[in-house]
Amino acid sequence: MASSEATNASLAYQYGGNHKGGWLAYLPEEWLPYVQLARLSPPVGLFLVFIPHAFGILHAAIRNQSAPLDVARASGLLFAASFFYSNAVHIWNDLIDAPIDSKVQRTRKRPIPRRAVSPRAAFLFAASQALVTGSFLFFMEGNLVENCLYAVPGIISWTYYPYAKLHTFWTQAVLGFALSWGVVMGSISLGLRPVAYKAGQVDFATIVLFTASICWTMIYDSVYAYQDLADDLQIGVGSMAVLFRYQIKPIFWSLVAVITVCLGILGRWEEMSPVYYILVPGGTTLWLGLMVTNVNLADSGSCWWWFSNGFWGVGGFIVVGLLLEYLRIIRFWN
Template sequence: MPTPKAPTQATNEALAYQYGGNHKTGWLAYLPEHWLPYVQLARLSPPAGLFLVYFPHSFGLIYAAIRQQASPSEVAYAGILLFGGSFFVSNAIHIWNDIVDAPLDAKVERTRHRPIPRGAVSSSAALIFTASQTLGAALFLPMLGGDAIENVIFSAPGFVAWLYYPYAKQHTYWTQAVLGVCLSWGIVIGALSLGVKPYSLRTGKIDIPLLLLFSASTMWTMIYDSVYGFQDLKDDLEAGIYSMPVLFKFNIKRVFWILVVFIAATLAGIGGQDEMGMMYYGITVGGTTACLGLMVAYVDLSSSESCWWWFSKGFWYAGGSIIGGLLAEYTSRVFAI
């Protein structure tokens, strides 16, 4: 069984720069010094965290646009609202995660220089900051249209999941599944923006295709975040942090392959339920399966550099395939191509 390769100092610095909450170059260099820790807390640079949150919202939005035959202007307006809401959600959840994780982050090389562990921001100041960002996200709910009360009801499970997520690392090895539920709840909000509800409060009917899309997104997250998590495996084992990499270690690729098969099946199931065309099957089903299959086959889980490279590709390319196929289907229906 392979063992994790100890990252070099240069590797640790690069990984901290990429998503470690310690980035201070580029446009951040022009900010007042006392602003910097708060921008780092919110992971505003690089903005990878924002797109982790926004992509599932986009899945739900475009899928609902197909179902509702929404006009491009309606889709664009909803997309702008969802991006604004995602901005505040991303800020809030990253700050909250750092508040709860601070004692654990201090034990992990890649994260020990984040603002709270290094003492640049107090936990109380960070709590006020995350509360302000949560309020900012909540202000977008009434703008989504439809019944404002239902919007709040359907957003509540996502809020509760995000509250719990950082504690999951202390309670369950299935942390990546919890994160998948958190992020994929954005699909519900995205679909809700165009009037597609996951569950009818009046009839009790569950929207099966939307549930399948939610499931596929959750499993996709489990794969790419587990690959990401292998960067910290050695430190996580020593610190007692729970995760799928800690549970399965280097046997996890078997789990990945099962997830890839189920992702392909659920995406194909959506196509069957909604009578999608060949572009959807080729791009969303085929493209996503190919991207994730390549990642699982070729990532070297003992190498931090390989894990980072494949994590980013597994996110952008697979996520882009899901969006691309849905957009192609929407375009073909709306413009009768």
Template sequence: MDKKMENRCSMNDNKNESLSQQYGGVHSSGWVDLLPSSWVPYVQLARLSPPAALFLIYLPHFFGIIHAARMERHDLSDVLRSCILLLGGSLFYSNAAHAWNDLIDAPIDKRVARTKNRPIVRGDITMTAAFVFALSQALCAACFLSFLPRCTAISTIPSIIGATYYPWAKLHTHFPQLILGFCLSWGAVVGASTLGIEKPWTETPVICLIAALILWITIYDTIYAYQDITDDEKVGVKSTAVLFKESTKSMLWFLLILKGGFLVGYGGLTEAGVGYYVIAFGGSVLSLGAMIASVDLKDQASCWWWFSVGFWFTGGSLAFGLIFG
């Protein structure tokens, strides 16, 4: 009997460790293990392994840069400069945003199976240290703005306000995914502003692009939220996953259709070529459609795989379609 109990405990420990690898405080073996042990909790806090979270923040910035480059016919050197500066800024912004999220979420994280091993909850990083880390990373991100036009710094304000509020959104509304989608998608405005478009948010094509990105991120983050849906319902955390439950896939298909419509609108307004419609529109719609059709929302591993790996297909399609369209 004792042996059976020991085996059962071992299986539960292995399951919890596997769950914790899904941005729950345990990283997959690899480059992180080469770092000093004191650094590892901060890498986990910043969601740097795998880098999906970082690139979900950076890619909208990149899309905005490419949009401005196509519209304003900028030199390649200007485009590369903006891409490099915003990649650096996105890295530190991502670090700050995730540290802030875990700082506010700590009381919830310790009650959720997947997140109860995050660095703050398990005691490897104190609340004070997490706050100092978040503040230092935010200041580092701000330093990159000094190399960019003044309008770029102004354009970051809405996303900063949204990211600051976001940890509480999941307690106030069932649509935190839309709020997160806005925060991340606003990067397209920031990216466009680096190449001289002073008020990108007033341009209809940019609005179409932002709307498409918000829907893309909402789809992905809804699937991500399904990893914790059982615990979230117990704890009182709200999300589109909790709200729609058995109707979630129908909702995701609807969002995909809307996203496709906004991409078509963007293409028409910018007089995009065939390459845009084949790669950006076709590739992103097909990849997202494959994800919605294939993901098993009741399987946490399936949700994690499509979140951490599947987004590259959509992001890559949009990137190459904007470049070659």
């Protein structure tokens, strides 16, 4: 019995949307369900959304040799936008997923399944966050209409994502597209258009970075999905974990190879320095290799640890590598 309670307590902290500790203890009780809906503690969701934007910002800064103040402005703008965007998509996901969440041990005490927030209130909360997110498009560099057009694929993919598990096993690919669209939005925030509609041109360096981000998401979110594998099999929803069960590691290794090649192509295309190759393709491949080798997919605690650390490790290597390359390009050290 004690072991079962410990397991349940552990699951509550594995991004289940029902955290209560830390600074949340100081909030009015009626605020708590809304903070839980938005995944503000721990703030993993915010960085899941922002980090791909940071990839795009830094890549565009390298290409355009952007001024540091412009990079700082774009980063601050998209970090703030990511806060509201993360709120909106997490609330939307919980709203659509509520009937499924009520049947899953890790998520059954989220605010909507436990009836702490009504579906109507959740929808209005999500809509308010989405509207605030949209307002940031007015402050981005470039033409407003074009910026809005660039945002559409991300909006569509996020809207569809909570339904994906009902239609396909490749839900992690859908999530990868939705999250990685941040690479595109980060790029346009500094004037790098991945697709020049009028000229009919595609920026292939941005596309390979976008592809690497999708594959990375597919790995870490699949590891995350194994926490709920038994429940998902019983309920009948789709994921890569459900499709491949415990034979997924060869798929992971294939995705690692694609990521390494894409990041290598990016370096070659942009004529990056050796530091980039050591940190970005090298560090990313090493960290993902450790993750794929060591994660115990049958152990929820191991899945949570490697999901969290796999995200921060790879995201950190790519951001730091691109940042150092940008500083080299603008001769920051001279």
